[in-house]
Amino acid sequence: xxxxxxxxxxxxxxxxxxxxxxxxxxxxxxxxxxxxxxxxxxxxxxxxxxxxxxxxxxxxxxxxxxxxxxxxxxxxxxxxxxxxxxxxxxxxxxxxxxxxxxxxxxxxxxxxxxxxxxxxxxxxxxxxxxxxxxxxxxxxxx
Amino acid sequence: xxxxxxxxxxxxxxxxxxxxxxxxxxxxxxxxxxxxxxxxxxxxxxxxxxxxxxxxxxxxxxxxxxxxxxxxxxxxxxxxxxxxxxxxxxxxxxxxxxxxxxxxxxxxxxxxxxxxxxxxxxxxxxxxxxxxxxxxxxxxxxxxxxxxxxxxxxxxxxxxxxxxxxxxxxxxxxxxxxxxxxxxxxxxxxxxxxxxxxxxxxxxxxxxxxxxxxxxxxxxxxxxxxxxxxxxxxxxxxxxxxxxxxxxxxxxxxxxxxxxxxxxxxxxxxxxxxxxxxxxxxxxxxxxxxxxxxxxxxxxxxxxxxxxxxxxxxxxxxxxxxxxxxxxxxxxxxxxxxxxxxxxxxxxxxxxxxxxxxxxxxxxxxxxxxxxxxx
Numbered sequence: 001x002x003x004x005x006x007x008x009x010x011x012x013x014x015x016x017x018x019x020x021x022x023x024x025x026x027x028x029x030x031x032x033x034x035x036x037x038x039x040x041x042x043x044x045x046x047x048x049x050x051x052x053x054x055x056x057x058x059x060x061x062x063x064x065x066x067x068x069x070x071x072x073x074x075x076x077x078x079x080x081x082x083x084x085x086x087x088x089x090x091x092x093x094x095x096x097x098x099x100x101x102x103x104x105x106x107x108x109x110x111x112x113x114x115x116x117x118x119x120x121x122x123x124x125x126x127x128x129x130x131x132x133x134x135x136x137x138x139x140x141x142x
Numbered sequence: 143x144x145x146x147x148x149x150x151x152x153x154x155x156x157x158x159x160x161x162x163x164x165x166x167x168x169x170x171x172x173x174x175x176x177x178x179x180x181x182x183x184x185x186x187x188x189x190x191x192x193x194x195x196x197x198x199x200x201x202x203x204x205x206x207x208x209x210x211x212x213x214x215x216x217x218x219x220x221x222x223x224x225x226x227x228x229x230x231x232x233x234x235x236x237x238x239x240x241x242x243x244x245x246x247x248x249x250x251x252x253x254x255x256x257x258x259x260x261x262x263x264x265x266x267x268x269x270x271x272x273x274x275x276x277x278x279x280x281x282x283x284x285x286x287x288x289x290x291x292x293x294x295x296x297x298x299x300x301x302x303x304x305x306x307x308x309x310x311x312x313x314x315x316x317x318x319x320x321x322x323x324x325x326x327x328x329x330x331x332x333x334x335x336x337x338x339x340x341x342x343x344x345x346x347x348x349x350x351x352x353x354x355x356x357x358x359x360x361x362x363x364x365x366x367x368x369x370x371x372x373x374x375x376x377x378x379x380x381x382x383x384x385x386x387x388x389x390x391x392x393x394x395x396x397x398x399x400x401x402x403x404x405x406x407x408x409x410x411x412x413x414x415x416x417x418x419x420x421x422x423x424x425x426x427x428x429x430x431x432x433x434x435x436x437x438x439x440x441x442x443x444x445x446x447x448x449x450x451x452x453x454x455x456x457x458x459x460x461x462x463x464x465x466x467x468x469x470x471x472x473x474x475x476x477x478x479x480x481x482x483x484x485x486x487x488x489x490x491x492x493x494x495x496x497x498x499x500x501x502x503x504x505x506x507x508x509x510x511x512x513x514x515x516x517x
Contacts (some may be wrong), residue, residue: 002273012270012279019511024256026365026507027500033357034245037350068193106225 079124082117083141086126096134099127147441151419158200161416170194170412175355183318183472186290189405190313193412208415220410223305224298228407228440229291230371234399236470236502237355237379239391244496247343247351250450251462251493256465259305260437261286262508267472269431274424277301280512282428287434287505288319293412295372300516303374306414307425311432313411322433323440327464327480330444330468335451336484338459340493346382355381368517371512373503410437440464440473465494468501 007013043050077085089105090097099118106114121127127135151157173191177184198217201207209216222228225282234249262283269279277300280425285297293312297305315322355377362373414420443463451457461481461496474494481490 003271006273007270008269009274010270010279012267013274013278015512015515016267018507019266020263022365022511023259023507026362027252027256027504028360029365030361030503031249031500033361034252034354035249035348037246037357038347039352041347041349041353082337096275099273140504 076113076116076120079120080124082121083126085111086117086121087137090137095128095136096132097136098134102127102135146444146488153202155200158202159416160200161327161420162202163198165421166194166198166415166417166507168323169415170198171478173412182320183313185404186313188409189315189408190310190376193409194415195412197413197416198371198408208416209354209410210416210419214411216413220414222232222403222406223414224302226298226371227297228403228410229284229494230375231403231413232371232373232400234379235397235403235507236334236382238383238395239400239498240376240380240470240502241495242303242354242380242499243346243351244343244492246346246354248493248496251458251496252500252503253450254447254458254463254466254497255468255502255504256466258289258439258465258468258497259504259508260446261435261437261467262505262512264442265431265435265510269427271495272427272431274427275301275477277516278304278321280516281308282431283435284308284313284505284512285428286431286439286467286506286511287438288312288316288436288469288473289502289505291407292372292468292505292509293408294407294450296513299513303419304424304428306416306420307428308432309411310420311429313408313433314429315436316469316472318475319411319469322474323476324480325465325489325505326437326440327444327461327477330441330448331460332467333484335448335460336481338457338489339485339488340462340490341456341461351384352381355384362503366437366507366510366514368513369506372506372509376502376506386470404425427496436467439467443467459488459490459493462490462493462497465497466501466504468498468505470498470502471495473501474498478493 019088025057041056076082082090086106089102089111092105093101102118103114106117111117118127122135124141126141128138129135155490166375170191170193173187173194174311176182177187177191187248203211206214207210207216208214211217217389265280265286269282270276274282280439281293281301281304283299284293287293290312294305294309297308359374359377361368379392379395380389406444443466444460447458447460447463449459459481461477465477474491474497477494478489478491481488
């Protein structure tokens with residue numbers, strides 16, 4: 001038997017279509033799997049980071065409030081230290097002075113965190129507001 | 143005394159030879175010439191060529207000499223072919239020699255290896271069209287995979303009487319890659335496409351290389367368990383190489399073992415081309431269909447790469463599609479050379495090897511699928 005009849009009688013069409021589909025599907029699956037191997041390996045190698053990230057997540061939500069306080073407390077000098085550092089600068093200014101003048105002179109003298117430091121001195125009543133936008137140095141707190 | 147002399151002379155090859163033996167002896171000499179002088183696949187063509195010479199020396203039947211005679215030495219050696227032992231061993235050695243890192247770096251190139259297998263299924267239809275029996279048609283079609291051991295393995299299972307012509311056709315076309323593939327590649331691609339540069343591959347970690355043979359054997363052999371003798375051994379060889387703790391075994395697999403199997407495989411396949419068995423109209427049909435299979439496989443790889451380019455942002459050089467046939471490393475080398483001819487700074491060898499190695503896996507799966515259709 002020859003020709004298309006031989007192909008049809010021996011399931012040639014089905015064998016060709018099914019065979020081609022299976023080999024294609026097999027290699028597509030294999031290529032997908034091997035394309036993911038390095039990602040899975042990276043994930044496995046960083047598993048401790050990933051696990052710790054999941055574990056720390058609830059704490060991280062509460063953290064911001066505390067973090068600000070902790071940052072301020074740990075990094076900024078105490079009020080006493082700030083008074084000692086800023087007293088020489090105040091002596092250069094004429095009282096009453098504006099906070100912008102104090103900020104400027106603190107910045108020029110490379111004082112760390114001038115904004116936070118001035119705010120702290122204000123909160124500790126070392127810098128006393130005169131009500132017209134100017135401030136004076138409270139000598140009594142020293 | 144004269145009677146004894148005449149009796150002896152009547153048993154000599156000179157007396158018993160007919161024109162078909164001489165034709166095959168010439169074919170054997172051509173194989174030896176191509177292998178030694180032209181250096182076309184010498185590791186295969188030299189043992190096959192010499193086997194053709196040995197197999198076509200006429201002898202008096204019944205002495206237990208010929209490869210098809212029970213209890214002959216050649217018959218015992220040939221058992222490794224008919225049982226599928228040699229192809230499996232060759233696959234183990236191949237696995238131990240293959241570096242899959244280029245494939246792991248660019249898994250999308252595996253699709254080109256799949257596309258190039260389409261030649262097998264077109265040829266299956268062609269062989270049936272020309273009147274071959276289904277099992278014979280499947281054995282002929284696998285030539286399109288361009289993989290000698292796979293062709294021999296499947297033919298041994300489905301149509302053992304055709305091992306000689308199919309093996310000779312498969313290995314001949316593998317040796318003729320520099321002649322067959324370039325015109326097809328040029329015909330199906332534009333100069334602009336041939337100039338497409340492939341980006342350098344990423345570095346592949348040792349762990350990836352170690353996991354690949356395990357993932358490969360599990361995925362492929364669950365899909366086509368009949369491919370186990372080939373793919374099981376291929377991935378075993380590769381795991382021996384990559385695990386790094388059995389270097390002695392890996393070195394032996396990629397040298398002494400594969401060399402021994404190749405010698406016996408080539409030599410006995412050559413011997414099996416005895417003129418009375420080999421020179422038949424069927425053999426001519428097999429050679430014709432084999433050429434068709436190989437050409438369609440090359441073309442379908444190239445065309446599929448062009449289709450992929452329609453959807454990809456980073457274009458693939460379509461020449462790589464021709465390396466989807468599993469002729470390692472011949473077709474990858476041919477792709478590389480053609481790429482270099484167009485642009486001396488375009489190096490496609492490693493990308494071609496990725497397609498090549500996926501072609502090896504693909505053709506072994508195809509063999510398993512075709513075998514399973516007839517179980």
